[in-house]
Amino acid sequence: MATAAPTIEKDYFTDHSVLLDPYDYFETIRAHGPVYQMQGRDVIVVTGFAEALEVLLNKRDFSSWLNPDPLVPLPFAVESDDISALLDANPSGQMELMVSYDGDKHLAARSLLNPLFVPSRLKANEAFMRAYADDMVREVVAAGGCELVNRVATPFVTMVIADLLGVPADDREAFRRIIDEAPPPGNMDTPDGQSIHPLMVMAGYFARYIAERRAQPQDDVMTEMAMARYPDGSTPDAMEVVKSAMFLFAAGQDTSAKLIGNALRRLCEDQAMQQALREDRKLIGPFLEEVLRVEGSTKATFRIAARATKIGDTDVPAGKRVVVALSAANRDPRRWDDPDEFRIGRPKIKEHVAFGRGAHTCAGAPLARAEVAVLLDRLLEHTRAITLDEAQHGPAGARTIAYEPSYIIRGLANLHVRFEGV
Ligand code: HEM
Numbered sequence: 001m002a003t004a005a006p007t008i009e010k011d012y013f014t015d016h017s018v019l020l021d022p023y024d025y026f027e028t029i030r031a032h033g034p035v036y037q038m039q040g041r042d043v044i045v046v047t048g049f050a051e052a053l054e055v056l057l058n059k060r061d062f063s064s065w066l067n068p069d070p071l072v073p074l075p076f077a078v079e080s081d082d083i084s085a086l087l088d089a090n091p092s093g094q095m096e097l098m099v100s101y102d103g104d105k106h107l108a109a110r111s112l113l114n115p116l117f118v119p120s121r122l123k124a125n126e127a128f129m130r131a132y133a134d135d136m137v138r139e140v141v142a143a144g145g146c147e148l149v150n151r152v153a154t155p156f157v158t159m160v161i162a163d164l165l166g167v168p169a170d171d172r173e174a175f176r177r178i179i180d181e182a183p184p185p186g187n188m189d190t191p192d193g194q195s196i197h198p199l200m201v202m203a204g205y206f207a208r209y210i211a212e213r214r215a216q217p218q219d220d221v222m223t224e225m226a227m228a229r230y231p232d233g234s235t236p237d238a239m240e241v242v243k244s245a246m247f248l249f250a251a252g253q254d255t256s257a258k259l260i261g262n263a264l265r266r267l268c269e270d271q272a273m274q275q276a277l278r279e280d281r282k283l284i285g286p287f288l289e290e291v292l293r294v295e296g297s298t299k300a301t302f303r304i305a306a307r308a309t310k311i312g313d314t315d316v317p318a319g320k321r322v323v324v325a326l327s328a329a330n331r332d333p334r335r336w337d338d339p340d341e342f343r344i345g346r347p348k349i350k351e352h353v354a355f356g357r358g359a360h361t362c363a364g365a366p367l368a369r370a371e372v373a374v375l376l377d378r379l380l381e382h383t384r385a386i387t388l389d390e391a392q393h394g395p396a397g398a399r400t401i402a403y404e405p406s407y408i409i410r411g412l413a414n415l416h417v418r419f420e421g422v
Helices: 017-020 023-030 049-057 083-090 103-112 121-143 147-163 169-180 194-215 223-228 240-254 252-267 271-279 281-295 366-381
Strands: 036-037 043-046 145-147 301-305 309-311 314-317 321-324 383-388 416-422
Touching: 017 023, 017 240, 023 321, 023 416, 036 083, 043 049, 043 083, 049 301, 049 309, 049 321, 103 240, 121 147, 121 366, 121 416, 145 147, 147 169, 147 223, 147 252, 147 271, 169 194, 194 240, 223 240, 240 252, 252 281, 252 383, 271 281, 271 383, 281 366
Parallel strands: 043 321
Antiparallel strands: 036 043, 145 416, 301 321, 309 314, 383 416
16 A cells, blocks of 8 residues: 655645645755755745745845746756746746846836736726625525635636726626636646637737727726836737736635635634624725735745755755745744634734735735725625535534645635535
């Protein structure tokens, strides 16, 4: 009979038990220091909070080139202490996205999102999310229960991004279907390449919108995106605008939907906390920050050393791949007291790195915070109690909870809940 590998020898990217639950793995390797050379791969895993910041803030020596696929092969041999020019000269995948760009190219791509993240646009979007969430919640509460992640959270966050971008109402259902059918990023149980496909389909829609708005400007958000200029005043290639818009779905959909699942599961398991939030909705914000710290939906982001450098005392050669384990940094005992304990109201809680840090800090963090808070608020408003459906997940003490087998996303595959309406 085959015996399981000790935790230290498990592979972060492929070992099913680690994909499903990374926390034990991270703690085992943390015992070997905050910067750990993985066995069997040319990869360093960073579990320390200070060290994670060091990597994320050092954009000179660490490139985002291999995001979001940390295992993509290098198209050249590493023969010097500085591969930055080679990284710049070679595309990192079949579809490069903002999250993999460096330097000025990255700043330029990110600037295309500026029209979306202005207060007036976010305010209008918040009105949409409140009304949409209220409708969805009323419907599922009236039914007495539902599967929350796929039935509520995913369509909700998809529609919020579609509204933010000004996707025409007639196309929104099609978007929802495309996204519903896609597996989460980094999911190791789906065949190669399958996860990129929905983005390609959506790119087709956006290419049409942008071309139409450039030919015939209208008074809408999509026109603002279509007409946006780079910081140097030049006009972006239409495809770059398409990719920026599309990337919002890739970056903001599973992440937010899974955060909703993680948050709700916690509230179901702690009825006293649920009731406290129901009675004082101002607690929702601090509660969510602690969920982001203890069980944020992005486990890790990835970098490659563009130059020979260091993380803490550890020498890092050029070409070394780095897993920045955000969820481990968020539980580093050198930064957080009793890190595994869930405590609402920790001082400086927003310093957690669930949204990354530095040049690539999550552009959608304010939106993510708002949409998850709004949905929780509506759920608490229309219920007296929300509980786990024990017919699906088993009784307390013997729960069956399925997580996505992803090396990027920490989130439930499904969450069946029961509602006691008001
Ligand atoms: C709970 C929800 C979310 C989490 C945990 C999350 C997490 C992250 C993280 C960790 C990064 C940094 C990646 C890196 O350093 O390489 C990131 C980047 C990004 N996120 Fe989010 N995200 C969430 C929701 C959203 C939403 C709702 C949107 C937009 C609608 C969004 C848009 C982006 C974009 C555009 C980037 C790339 C920024 C860049 O490369 O400059 N995210 N996100």
